Amino acid sequence: MDTLTEIYIDGCWVAAGGAVRELINPASGAVHARVTDASAADVDRAVLAARRAFPAWAATPSAERAACIERICAGLEARSEELACTISREMGMPLHLSRDWQVAGPIAGMRSFAPRAALMDEVRREGHSMIVREAIGVCAFITPWNVPLHQLVGKVAPALAAGCTMVLKPAETTPLHALIFAQVAQAAGLPAGVFNLVTGDGPGVGEPLCTHAQVDMVSFTGSTRAGVRIAQMAAPDVKRVCQELGGKSALIITEDADLAAAIRFGVRDVMVNSGQICCALSRMLVPRSHYAEAVAIAQAEVEAIQVGDPQSSDSFMGPMSSAAHQARVLDAIRKGVNEGARLVSGGTEPPEGLEQGCYVRPTLLADVTADMSVAREEIFGPVLCMLAFEDEADAIRLANDTPYGLAAAVWAGDAVQAQQIARHLRAGQVSVNGAGWNYSAPFGGYKQSGNGREWSNEGLHEFIEIKSIQLPE
Incomplete structure (x- = not known):
């Protein structure tokens, strides 16, 4: 049985400060792993690490950001069977389906954002104005348990391509795939502080993440009820909120x-x-x-x-x-x-x-x-x-x-x-x-199914600020 006590902050594996959580295999009802939750202090450290890393990462040439995404994809492919087995054990999808649905597809989706990093270099002229794109800043990501790697890379990949830094909180019942992702990102040479991982539940970890003053954007996938709560928590700082919520299709x-x-x-x-x-x-x-x-x-x-x-x-x-x-x-x-x-x-x-x-x-x-x-x-x-x-x-x-x-x-x-x-x-x-x-088409909902889009160019746009520079005529 795995017993994991560390989270990933500022390029290092550090001891988490919260309580120990048992993870249950839904096929057997048996405990298959134990992890230690992050504390509110850990969340603060992770956000501040992302804030420190943001200027340099946003200024990194787009070709270098694209190369980082490619290296992460290669690392995920090398561990694809481990990821498929882990996700199957965490949430119950049959292993033979998990290999494609839960792993191969998400890796392909992540790779699609490598060439999109160059879109950040495009400059448009409108009359005497120059219109440029800039990364929005520090992002907080809260992902669900049902297709966990798919949801993780659907947020992380466009953020990396845009030049954002981030803190990820996976679902408390399925954190193991995210720990593997953090190991892969570290091995791929992603600069310290660009990607940070904290584990735990919504009240203990998600809420301090959504309310942190140094977070510029919150992207959440989950229930409409939780999405409303997150939007309310993000509102006082006028954070951008991107949400993929419920459906009744x-x-x-x-x-x-x-x-x-x-x-x-x-x-x-x-x-x-x-x-x-x-x-x-x-x-x-x-x-x-x-x-x-x-x-x-x-x-x-x-x-x-x-x-x-x-x-x-x-x-x-x-x-x-x-x-x-x-x-x-x-x-x-x-x-x-x-x-x-x-x-x-x-x-x-x-x-x-x-x-x-x-x-x-x-x-x-x-x-x-x-x-x-x-x-x-x-x-x-x-x-x-x-x-x-x-x-x-x-x-x-x-x-x-x-x-x-x-x-x-x-x-x-x-x-x-x-x-x-x-x-x-x-x-x-x-x-x-x-x-x-x-994976090349945008995905997101109308009405109470959310705000914003994931995947494709539209998914990248969620992480972009538009700046107009007025030039003398």
Whole structure:
């Protein structure tokens, strides 16, 4: 069992000043590691180290910052199997899926920011004004447990490219991947103070980080409730806040769509990572004329999902990330059934043979209406809700009838129609006919799903201040 007592501040590994925290393997319920949380004093030291390092790092040539990003990517690749095993153990995603989802993809996403460092050198002339880009300063990053390395590099990579310095607080339940990242960054020669890592929970570490006077920007990924709290804490200093928050995303399947293909895509989308994906398509909207057929197809697809040990290559779903989250998901299923949803498959009993660990059955709820809690609240688990619509306008209305706006999807027989529907959906990212993730496209939400964007050039822009220099004519 790992026992880790140090955090990474100003280029050095130092003893953390907080309490010891036990990390639980959600597949077995056993303690698999112990870490020591940072203290408020540690947070202060980390922020001040980032502040001291900022002028030199911001002035570092963009080619050198790009080379640093490339070296970090090479270091992550060299430890990719260790990272995949660590993340699988931390949060439960099957190892064979973690290799791509949790490690290879994020490394590719990080590498995409190396050439973007040169964008900081661009100068635009508007009349007698010269318009330049500068790094915003010291950034505080608070990342979640569900796709932890993906979320880490989605913040760290553009910040490094822009010339920012930073302090990272990973989720308290999944800090081990971040400790590996810090080791890689140190070995890659990242200057002291540019990247700092503090571990711990929100009240003890996250709050002092968000309220610190020397922090210029806070980037947070997590629940909308926590995002509101972070925005309030950052407001007195008028910090920039970038947030990727909750979602209740809809998949619209049109009358002329390939029903079986669309439903298979939708079921696997909401079940992968045990439904613990912020942009999961948790509401499936199908024409009322095809509703009974669609439910039957969905039932067969849900019941074909293999739940099991994360170490098994046969497992498509592992456990939920923790016992507490497992309980929240089971409560949501019970509430949906009590409100009148029809339990077609799954439910609150543990999967057969998986009574230990934090497992939840892949669950299908039919006859869901837009006013039910399961149709309005983010469950963040393997629960698919099926709703019926009357026509295209009704489908768009139902899809948009949510306080969230992170993602959506359309599956239609006609590509032009699919794109037209996509343009009417109030969401930051819309997938058409099964199109997959793209690290070169911006990601972020409308409404209560957040502010700002991650990935692509737009992701870099979140870390930039724009300066106009007025020149004599």
